[in-house]
Amino acid sequence: MRSSLITVLLSSEKRTDLLLFLKEKPRTIEEINSELDTNSVAILPQLKRLKENGLVVQEDRAYSLSLLGKILVRRMESLVKAFRLLEDNYDYWSGVKPGGAPLTFFKLMEELMALIPDSSQDEDASSAYQKTTEALYSSKQILLIISHYDLRYPGICAENAKKGLRVSIILTQLVFEKFIEEFKGELDTLLLLENFEIYVLNENITPPTIAVTDTMVLTCFSTGKSYESENNTIASFGEKAVNWGQETFEYFRVLAKPLGPMPSNQLLLPDQRGDSK
Incomplete structure (x- = not known):
């Protein structure tokens, strides 16, 4: 079920970190868990939601940003940096x-x-x-x-x-x-x-x-x-x-x-x- 893209992008820090991590290249679930210090139980629901909203695609064992995801993450990155700078x-x-x-x-x-x-x-x-x-x-x-x-x-x-x-x-x-x-x-x-x-x-x-x-x-x-x-x-x-x-x-x-x-x-x-x- 689709949600507001703003909600999907910014309402979860795990999803935000996940999208930014996928910015450079496709990643396997093992790479995601290792880099983001998480586990499959926690991250798979986030990947599922991102796939449902057309931001992430899966090919074999690798997850990558869709075209829509790439466009939005490029715009989102500076905003996230600003949020974190202000919050810290x-x-x-x-x-x-x-x-x-x-x-x-x-x-x-x-x-x-x-x-x-x-x-x-x-x-x-x-x-x-x-x-x-x-x-x-x-x-x-x-x-x-x-x-x-x-x-x-x-x-x-x-x-x-x-x-x-x-x-x-x-x-x-x-x-x-x-x-x-x-x-x-x-x-x-x-x-x-x-x-x-x-x-x-x-x-x-x-x-x-x-x-x-x-x-x-x-x-x-x-x-x-x-x-x-x-x-x-x-x-x-x-x-x-x-x-x-x-x-x-x-x-x-x-x-x-x-x-x-x-x-x-x-x-x-x-x-x-x-x-x-």
Whole structure:
């Protein structure tokens, strides 16, 4: 019995995962069970429903997408990525006030969703972390937007700037105040370097934390809460991702105020500058 295609496509996570898995090539039931960590008892009813609605066809022991299935899955994939990105990072997105977020910000985030890479079957978490770390430390230039306080970032900034790399940082107001409080000496040294620049974003909108290297963009939707899932960090590689990162950084750099090379105890916060004599 046929159902609404929207219901069939999106009302079951198992069916959604199954359709995305069949996107590349036909699969046997054994391959499906192994990849999706399921069993025949659970997956066969889903395959039956997809066949009844003309989205999947079976030939011998292999299941594949029908022409209709291929068309719909191509359209569905970016929507599913968006759903999962928003769901995994609900705390971050629920804190973004629509009235305070420019339309350009949402456009940039929509473009990011299209860049989210598919999970690689032959790349485990440790190799992905190594690849990300190598990209971060081998880059000639690093652009950072830091919107949540993390002790790792001052070290990354200092180490790369002192090696002569071009390092540009945008901090939100709250993060800047924390850095001034705990890393005055380090910041004083960095501000004297010609290859280091820092900006403070005094806006209602809080961007994701973003690191842009020559080859990669690392995007983190953390709000700084200790219980957050590790799913809030996305590594995107390639020219398109880097171009997106550079465009995003420049967008927020224009909104931010630059800090000059002066001792950190004399630095004026952006909202104090208008009151100084």
